[in-house]
Amino acid sequence: MPLNVARPVPPPAPRTAPLARPTLLLTGGSGVLGRALIDELAPHFDLLCLRRTRPLHDPRVREIPGDLLAPRFGLTPRQWYELALRVDVVVHSGAQTNWHIPPGEIVRTNTLGTDTALDLAARADAPVYLVSTAFVANTLTDQDRERFPGAAAYLDSKIRAEQMMRDSGQPGAIVRPSVVMGHSVTGRIAEQQGLTKVLAAMVLGQVPVLPGAPEARIDMVPQDYVSRAVGDLVRGGVGNGEYWLTAGKEAVELREIADTCAEFAAQQGLPRPERPRLIPIEAVHRLLLPILAGTALPGPVHQRFRYYAELLLVFQRELPFDTSLGEPDCGTRPTRADIRAALARNLRSWAETRPVSRRRCRPAAGPTPTEVAS
Numbered sequence: 001m002p003l004n005v006a007r008p009v010p011p012p013a014p015r016t017a018p019l020a021r022p023t024l025l026l027t028g029g030s031g032v033l034g035r036a037l038i039d040e041l042a043p044h045f046d047l048l049c050l051r052r053t054r055p056l057h058d059p060r061v062r063e064i065p066g067d068l069l070a071p072r073f074g075l076t077p078r079q080w081y082e083l084a085l086r087v088d089v090v091v092h093s094g095a096q097t098n099w100h101i102p103p104g105e106i107v108r109t110n111t112l113g114t115d116t117a118l119d120l121a122a123r124a125d126a127p128v129y130l131v132s133t134a135f136v137a138n139t140l141t142d143q144d145r146e147r148f149p150g151a152a153a154y155l156d157s158k159i160r161a162e163q164m165m166r167d168s169g170q171p172g173a174i175v176r177p178s179v180v181m182g183h184s185v186t187g188r189i190a191e192q193q194g195l196t197k198v199l200a201a202m203v204l205g206q207v208p209v210l211p212g213a214p215e216a217r218i219d220m221v222p223q224d225y226v227s228r229a230v231g232d233l234v235r236g237g238v239g240n241g242e243y244w245l246t247a248g249k250e251a252v253e254l255r256e257i258a259d260t261c262a263e264f265a266a267q268q269g270l271p272r273p274e275r276p277r278l279i280p281i282e283a284v285h286r287l288l289l290p291i292l293a294g295t296a297l298p299g300p301v302h303q304r305f306r307y308y309a310e311l312l313l314v315f316q317r318e319l320p321f322d323t324s325l326g327e328p329d330c331g332t333r334p335t336r337a338d339i340r341a342a343l344a345r346n347l348r349s350w351a352e353t354r355p356v357s358r359r360r361c362r363p364a365a366g367p368t369p370t371e372v373a374s
Contacts, residue, residue, distance in 0.1 A: 025049075089128075095109070096110055101150070130161060220252065245330075
């Protein structure tokens with residue numbers, strides 16, 4: 001049956017007895033935001049976590065092996081029926097975020113996964129909270145799509161997933177986080193994301209050129225602010241709406257990020273790196289990428305620069321997003337000082353887990369891009 005086409009939904013499965021606590025199904029629990037959501041939601045819900053490969057080994061949750069691409073998440077008809085009997089709330093955070101795989105696979109995973117989550121929520125008579133991304137607000141040109149098909153497919157899949165949620169009529173909400181950083185206090189993060197790896201390379205002085213104007217904003221929010229907002233929406237029983245979990249006008253500028261990285265390097269006893277030469281995105285597309293395509297630059301250098309350009313194509317905006325943080329039932333809003341402090345703590349956590357003294361002279365490899373929301 002095609003996606004986005006109304007399907008007949010059976011009546012909600014009868015509940016045999018009231019539960020001591022509501023049961024919440026979380027997809028994507030092994031990801032950066034998923035781990036933070038477990039911390040936020042575990043005190044209030046019985047958590048079921050769908051996971052494909054990596055076990056969580058978390059006593060606070062019951063793990064359900066499953067696959068976003070498979071019918072019924074790969075469960076048997078009986079398991080599917082029993083899951084619908086049990087679930088009271090669905091938080092769909094699972095998604096394919098690796099931009100290096102075929103674009104069609106990204107779209108299939110993220111749309112089919114949403115379709116199945118909505119189907120389960122309808123059968124369970126449960127609200128669903130869909131984790132999208134704030135960067136659906138970015139408009140990609142045909143040239144962007146040709147050069148960066150993985151990023152384009154990711155954004156397209158999130159736009160389609162949001163429309164599926166609206167078309168379903170299912171109660172719940174769409175949440176749109178921007179770049180999810182590590183914890184605002186500890187700096188810790190479940191795994192290093194693409195942008196975090198770029199920041200680490202800036203600390204090590206391995207980024208002489210960076211696509212982006214100095215005043216361009218990079219909207220980043222610590223993971224605990226995002227998870228608290230989602231938790232407040234779920235606990236508050238919010239039944240509709242679209243919520244921007246972003247820094248908004250408090251988003252830091254690219255030059256502030258570069259200065260923070262340089263200050264951190266000096267604190268670590270490393271040579272203070274020069275601020276990368278910041279080139280406006282328009283000039284990157286119009287001049288630099290076409291030149292790079294025709295040069296014989298070493299492969300790793302070319303690959304790294306394209307990687308940075310792809311990230312900033314998605315993560316950079318000249319104007320601030322709207323933000324819903326701080327509104328009723330939607331967490332609290334960080335200040336720019338909060339975000340800069342969190343950035344420094346994120347870098348400190350990175351340095352503690354991967355000592356910079358052993359990496360200061362090693363060339364940066366081109367990392368695999370993975371997002372962050374959702």
